Amino acid sequence: MSEASSKISPSHLQRTAFVYIRQSSANQVENNRESTQRQYALAQRATALGWPEQHVCVVDDDLGLSGATTASRGGFARMTAEVALGHAGIILGLEVSRLARNNSDWYRLLDLCTMTDTLIGDADGVYNPALFNDRLLLGLKGTMSEAELHTLRARLDGGIRNKAARGELRRGLPTGMVWGEAEGEVRLHPDEAVISVLRAVFARFSEFGTARRVWLWFRAENLSFPLQLNYSTPEAIRWVAPTYIAIYNVLTNPVYAGAYCYGKSRKERYVDEHGVLKTRIRRLPQSQWSVLIRDHHEGYIDWATYETNQMRLATNTKPRPHEAGGAVREGTALLQGLATCGHCSRKLRTHYRGTNQTPGYHCSNKGIENSRGVYCLNVGGLQIDAAVTQAFLHAVEPAxxxxxxxxxxxxxxxxxxxxxxxxxxxxxxxxxxxxxxxxxxxxxxxxxxxxxxxxxxxxxxxxxxxxxxxxxxxxxxxxxxxxxxxxxxxxxxxxxxxxxxWEAPSLAVRDRKQLLRTLLEEVSITVNREQYQAHLKLRWRGGKLTECDVALPRSRPATIRTDEDTLALVRRLAQHYPDATIAGILNAQGRLSAQGLRFNQNLVGNLRRHWKIPCFEPPAERPEGELLSIRQAARVLCTAPSTLHRWVNAGFIAGEHPTTGAPWRIRITEALRGLFVDSTPDGYVAMQVATRRLGVSRQTVLQRVKRGELDAVLVRRGRAKGLRIKVVNDQPDFFERTS
Structure with missing residues (x-):
């Protein structure tokens, strides 16, 4: 105690005494209570060394955390900051391993204590890091602490790996597998329902070929899926709706294939963007697994089936460049994912054209010809699919x-x-x-x-x-x-x-594609446009190659064109109407395009541009009067639209009507407004009186009005409303002279 007292100066006693308490895990905190109590008793030792009780600070923020690193140890970081600021007089710990388990943290603390004249104490005594002998002893203790941690880890890890190499290390098993009573014994789940569901997963995958379709089958059949609640009690099963992740995990877990695996992943340490040391889990390929014991126990499938399933799942993913494959998709193109370009070996993409959705294949690689980009390959798929189908059927005919x-x-x-x-x-x-x-x-x-x-x-x-x-x-x-x-x-x-x-309607396109993939690995397509021929190279599973030539349809000049009558009508209508209105007029007359389609604004615009028909442009100088439709003109003239229709059809009013189906349009002028009055002007008589005075029929009077020989107005109001004719002949009519 006298030696410790000689190292403690009054300046140390004026500062704070820090008592650092740490246990490596929550289990130690709960069970190793004696060690925790010994560490808390260091506060009394600080008081015995001369520090006032109010100057003693107990740092127990890091209980349950490992001392291998300072990451996540907030208490140690706070105490180190106080040492760097010169607020600490002494740091007390039960042993060096409580403060740090690695030399980098330990020597950093020693350097700070040397610069700020801070003491370090443990169960053996009090040390001054500024003194050579004390620093040498503290460094030796830190090295021994780090070596002790390495030894403990090596012993534990060696025992675990040795037991795992024998297949006896008990770890968590997936749903449907339980541990037996013997060492390393793994059994199927005792519940028959659980076994049946898992067997159904593998059976449906062998039929459908994709994990998603297996999941959709379970959902369509409204079947439940077992969920393991606690690995220690296999009977704790809860039946839930299946998820895609659950189905995929069953198909990719080697335990279901009767294999015992250990070391499928490793923990890596890295520094994130904020400079914080973190850890992550990285999955390893099968060749790097620490332990792989095949046929270790009874499984739901054998190992060969498991490897086949993994290859099948791998081909369902999006293939990388220059690789064929991919999951079977919608569409009628049978070689989707199998066809490759014979020129550049890229995977061909599929496309569909026309109303019948005719399949075709093209290469995404483009070249420059005549200053424009063209596809490396672009060909229709009907003849090519038919040729591949015949080759496939010929190959499987014995089966x-x-x-x-x-x-x-x-x-x-x-x-x-x-x-x-x-x-x-x-x-x-x-x-x-x-x-x-x-x-x-x-x-x-x-x-x-x-x-x-x-x-x-x-x-x-x-x-x-x-x-x-x-x-x-x-x-x-x-x-x-x-x-x-x-x-x-x-x-x-x-x-x-x-x-x-093969041609049965009940056989879906997806099934045809899946059948082709069972034997075909790749189909290389080379097109010779000059000879109208495609050369196919079929690579079968096993390495066999088959070559065949397919005749392509010869391109013919386009003979389809719009009839002359429709073109002439479009030329007339384009002087008065925009494209949308012209399309409505053509459809009202029942006209169709060259492809037999109804007209729309785009088709009319394309037709005009092809035949160089100028589009409708409003005149620079607008003529007198506003051009309105029949309904709009009826509202302006305060009359019925039917009346205007009759006057326009009779020829009393000028109307613009280029063709059948086009709307009538009337130009509202002052002269036209003067034809509609509220009362009968002087000199105007009714139609019956006009016929009697003129001695002609009603049709004759109307024809004279139409030719402009007689003036007429329309009375809009009163009991005498209607058509009134101005008769200039003052002679009495025939009936008056006879009487």
């Missing part, structure tokens, strides 16, 4: 009978798989209902609070059982009828004709 047998059993097996899941669901619901009943009957009847809750739970389980039974009954009624012997014979005889099977 046609077997394919037909499998097709006959496919529908029944698919439906039976879904029925099996629902039967297991009914059994599970029956067990839950019986369990709820036993719990209800075992409760004390006088304890009504508990009894009511158990009774409600029993009723809920009975309701779910009833729903499951009804759904099972409904699905059994929808079960496809088993084929008779005669039907099976007819189907097998059809299997010998693969061409009819």
């Amino acid at each position: 046609g009978l077997e394919a037909a047998v499998r097709a006959a059993e496919r529908l029944e097996a698919d439906h039976d798989a879904a029925l099996a899941q629902w039967r297991l669901s009914v059994e599970r619901a029956q067990y839950e209902a019986q369990r709820a009943e036993r719990r209800y009957r075992a409760v004390d009847p006088e304890n009504r609070l508990v009894a009511r809750g158990l009774e409600a739970q029993w009723e809920k389980q009975l309701y779910e059982l009833e729903q499951a039974q009804q759904e099972l009954a409904r699905r059994e009624q929808l079960r496809p009828r088993t084929l008779s012997a005669q039907e099976r014979h007819n189907l097998l005889s059809l299997g010998q004709d693969l061409q009819r099977l």
Whole structure:
């Protein structure tokens, strides 16, 4: 104590004594309480060394954190900052390992303590880092602490790896697998429903080929998926709606293939953009796994099937440049993902043209010809798809009978798989209902609070059982009828004709693409435009090559053009109307374009530009009067539109009407306004009087008005409204002279 007192000066006592407390994990904090109490007792030692109680600061912010690094240790960082500011007189720790487990942090603290004259104390004594002997001893203790951590880690990691190499290290297993009683024993889940669901995942994937379609099948069949709640208790299973991630994890986990794996990922340390040291998990390829023991236990599939599934999943992803593959997509192009350019070896892209969506293939690589970019390859797909189909059918013709047998059993097996899941669901619901009943009957009847809750739970389980039974009954009624012997014979005889099977409407395009991919790896297409021919190289799985030539349709000059009558009409209408109005007039007359389509603004514009027909432009000097439609003119003239239609058709009013279907337009002038009056002017008589005075028929009077020989007005108001004619002949009519 005298040696420690000689190192402690009054300047040290005037500053704060920091007591640093740390445990490496939460488990140690909870269970190793004796060590924690010893560290808290260091506060009394600081008081015994002469520091006042109010100058003693206990830093316990880092309880449950490792001392291997200063990352996330806020208490250590705060204490180091106080040392750098010269506020610390001494740092007390039970041992060096409590302060730091690596030399970089330890020596940084020693340097700060040397510069600020701060002491360090542990269970063995008090040290001054400024003194050579004390610093040498503290450095040795830090080195031993770091070596101790390395030794502990090496022992633990070595034991773990040694046990994992034997396949006996017990770690978390995926849903559907449980640990047995023997060392390293892995079994299938005891619940038959769980096993059946997982087997259905692998069976449907072998049929559909994509994880997404397997997931959609589960959702379409309204099937549940098991979720492991606790790995320590395999019975803790909750049935939920399946997700795509759950289906994908089942297909990619090697444990389901009977393999024991360890070290599939590693932890890496890196410095982020803020300079903070962090860790991340990086998945390793299969060649770098630490432990891989095949056939370690019983699995749902074998290892060969697992590797085939991984290759199939890999080909479903978007391929990299110059690589064929990709998931089967929509569209009628059969070689989507398989066709490559014979000139530059790039993967060909698909396109569809026309109203019939005719497939075609083109290369994304462009060259410059005549100062414009052109595709390296651009060809229609009908002839090419037909040639590849014939080559494929010829290759699989010996297997046609077997394919037909499998097709006959496919529908029944698919439906039976879904029925099996629902039967297991009914059994599970029956067990839950019986369990709820036993719990209800075992409760004390006088304890009504508990009894009511158990009774409600029993009723809920009975309701779910009833729903499951009804759904099972409904699905059994929808079960496809088993084929008779005669039907099976007819189907097998059809299997010998693969061409009819391939062209059957029931065979979807997606299925045709999937069948092609089972044998074909790549189809290279080279087009020779001068000879109107395409050269195909079919690379089959296994390395065999097949070459064939396909004749392409010869390009013919375009003979389709718009008829002359429609062109002449467009030329007349373009002087008065814009393209949208012209399209409406042509459609009203029932006219069609050269391709047999109804006209629209774009088609009329293209037609004008092709035949160099000028577009409609309003005149620079507008003529007298405003040009209005019949309805607009009727509102201005305060009359009915039907009246204007009659006057226009009769020729009393000038109207612009270029063709049938075009709207009438009337130019409102002062002369036209003068034809519509509210009262009868002097000298104007009714039509009957005019016919009597002129001694002519009504039609003759109207013709004279139309030719301008007689003046006429329209009275809009009063009982005498209507057409009035100005008669200049003052002679009495025939009837007056006779009387």
